[in-house]
Amino acid sequence: MRAAIGVADREGLAAMSMARVAEELAVGTMSLYTHVPAKAELIDLMVDAALAERGLEADSSGWREQVRRYAERTREVYRQHPWLREVSLARPPLGPGHLAGQEFLCAVLAGIGLAPHQVGVALGSIAIFVDGAVRAEVEAQELERTTGQSADSWWARRQSFWDNHFDPTRYPAINQLWLDGGFAASTTEHRLAVFEFGLDRLLDGIEEGL
8 A cells, every 4th residue: 555655646646556556566466456456445545544644633722723733734645645636535435544534523623512413514614625725735736846837937928818808897806806916925825825714714603603
């Protein structure tokens, strides 16, 4: 499994096959099937092992601080293993890595005064927001890595669109926000602000329900 993660980290998930992992381990391909029945099951094991790297344990610190820890460690795992963004977690592998994250959020949220059904909803909302935000961030970073072009450079090269084709009368809200400096931040600053602002507002909303 660690060999498979190493291949995916270096070469991408598409390059990770049973044959490629066997080559990495210097064993016959068929020998792998005595441990894992197919590539799909191997990917499940890889995902769960990566999620386990978060090392989440509830403690006595404030619940918002602990949720932020969940968010930051999930973010770091996606940065370390960018191929994770390619794997759907709509039906996640029910292994110790995934369940540790769920247990952590349950333990943190269960003691703050929410009703049981609210805990479940809050847990799902946090997990969905964090997963979506970090996937978008890592996808953008991978594009920069594979193309050699930063997002700021990509936008700068499309200046002619704004100069010659953008119609401010058709899109007055976008135009006004631009004039007011709403798009002045660099792409990196904007990504960080989206993550921080979104998470804070989500936690504010949960707190209001207490």
